[in-house]
Amino acid sequence: MSDDPRFGLARSVTLPGPLRLDGGALLSPIDLAYETYGTLNHDASNAILICHALTGDQHVASDHPVTGKQGWWTRMIGPGKPIDPERHFVICANVLGSCLGSSGPASVNPATGKPWGMTFPVITIRDMVRAQAMLLDHLGVARLLAVVGGSMGGMQALSWAATFPERTASAIVIASAARHSAQNIAFHEVGRQAIMADPKWRGGDYYADGDPPVAGLAVARMAAHITYLSEAGLTAKFGRKLQGRNVKTFGFDADFQVESYLRHQGISFVERFDANSYLYITRALDYFDLAEEHGGALANAFKASPTRFCLVSFDTDWLYPTAESRGIVHALNAAGAAASFVELSSPFGHDAFLLESPELSRVVDGFLRAGAR
Incomplete structure (x- = not known):
């Protein structure tokens, strides 16, 4: 800088x-x-x-x-x-x-x-x-x-x-x-529950162990990120294109590019954000009226x-x-x-x-x- x-x-x-x-x-x-x-x-x-x-x-x-x-x-x-x-x-x-x-x-x-x-x-x-x-x-x-x-x-x-x-x-x-709105609150609640359901959340007391609930936070980010995009934008960018393959795996890996994109968004987010802060700020948003x-x-x-x-x-x-x-x-x-x-x-x-x-x-x-x- x-x-x-x-x-x-x-x-x-x-x-x-x-x-x-x-x-x-x-x-x-x-x-x-x-x-x-x-x-x-x-x-x-x-x-x-x-x-x-x-x-x-x-x-x-x-x-x-x-x-x-x-x-x-x-x-x-x-x-x-x-x-x-x-x-x-x-x-x-x-x-x-x-x-x-x-x-x-x-x-x-x-x-x-x-x-x-x-x-x-x-x-x-x-x-x-x-x-x-x-x-x-x-x-x-x-x-x-x-x-x-x-x-x-x-x-x-x-x-x-x-x-x-x-x-x-x-x-x-x-x-x-x-x-x-009620819809906004609903999406936030899904994200909060994903974080709190992660066994590593431990009631928010995870700092001393340096082992935060990254899986739950990643899912929360994935759910929220969908709301930041548009259906037309997602279709134009990804459609139903497969990720790095020509045929479906008939499994639960990220077959589709949009799946891979969301997983990347979740993984990169946990590197820079705190799970408890996500809980607090989404609650502040929900209370706003x-x-x-x-x-x-x-x-x-x-x-x-x-x-x-x-x-x-x-x-x-x-x-x-x-x-x-x-x-x-x-x-x-x-x-x-x-x-x-x-x-x-x-x-x-x-x-x-x-x-x-x-x-x-x-x-x-x-x-x-x-x-x-």
């Missing part, structure tokens, strides 16, 4: 807290791992917070230290790109509950000197946002030019605008929703909001379909908030926001430039 602050600085901070969680617990201290790109200008008006998705991390535009792969959103962030370190001070923090340096079940409980495991308190999306606000206080950022996120990151962006409207000049919400947090009416979350909103959906996303974004736009309109919305066409399903999309880049770039005038 370059020492030039325009191109990424990996950092971590321990904040004294306490942070009062939605579940009632007080958490302190709070460790947050984060990266910054660019420099904060003289009046601290150019800060953009990037919020990552469920299995994402702070390495948004720099190489991942475990996998060596490029940052997960280098298509959007970098010199000459919509979010440009030459113009913006970009911040991306590993969310509370995750496993890349922020406080979570894999981190050490200062009271015991051992990993928290399943004694870590259950968290919510709003708890993640409150922790990010503490980080911004530490960095001297009183107000964000924009908060940007896709999927779970979009939920954080919505929660930022609802929880800290005075600190959120604009919010870009991509391929997301204002609450988790912005209307419920504001008296049962989504418009209440944005009443008299000064925030500008940009919502983007993809036509083949069946995890967070366009109807979810339209529902948010209707609530924003009812609240009198400034909102723009576009549905983009892509064959790639929910994952489209992470892939090459000139249309998405133009939307984000145009929205940010309009807000900077």
Whole structure:
């Protein structure tokens, strides 16, 4: 990683807290791992917070230290790109509950000197946002030019605008929703049960042995990954093509290319993610319901909001379909908030926001430039 602050600085901070969680617990201290790109200008008006998705991390535009792969959103962030370190001070923090340096079940409980495991308190999306606000206080950022996120990151962006409207000049919400549906919760429960059914899970107390429940976590990842794709995309890429053979084996090896692909996704995932963190973050997603947090009416979350909103959906996303974004736009309109919305066409399903999309880049770039005038 370059020492030039325009191109990424990996950092971590321990904040004294306490942070009062939605579940009632007080958490302190709070460790947050984060990266910054660019420099904060003289009046601290150019800060953009990037919020990552469920299995994402702070390495948004720099190489991942475990996998060596490029940052997960280098298509959007970098010199000459919509979010440009030459113009913006970009911040991306590993969310509370995750496993890349922020406080979570894999981190050490200062009271015991051992990993928290399943004694870590259950968290919510709003708890993640409150922790990010503490980080911004530490960095001297009183107000964000924009908060940007896709999927779970979009939920954080919505929660930022609802929880800290005075600190959120604009919010870009991509391929997301204002609450988790029954179908979303059902898929997550399948993944959680796969992890907890793995004999190596041991009630979440597996850190000392260095033998985590990789089989269960891999299955959870495989099940979830299906929801990130589209039927048309899977058919175009794999169809019913066989994997490395011309005839079926009449057994239970990975005969089909799509089977091999999913197994690879599961195996590679366990190298960089913690099983308990997967339990905690999926539960935070399931609990997310912005209307419920504001008296049962989504418009209440944005009443008299000064925030500008940009919502983007993809036509083949069946995890967070366009109807979810339209529902948010209707609530924003009812609240009198400034909102723009576009549905983009892509064959790639929910994952489209992470892939090459000139249309998405133009939307984000145009929205940010309009807000900077």
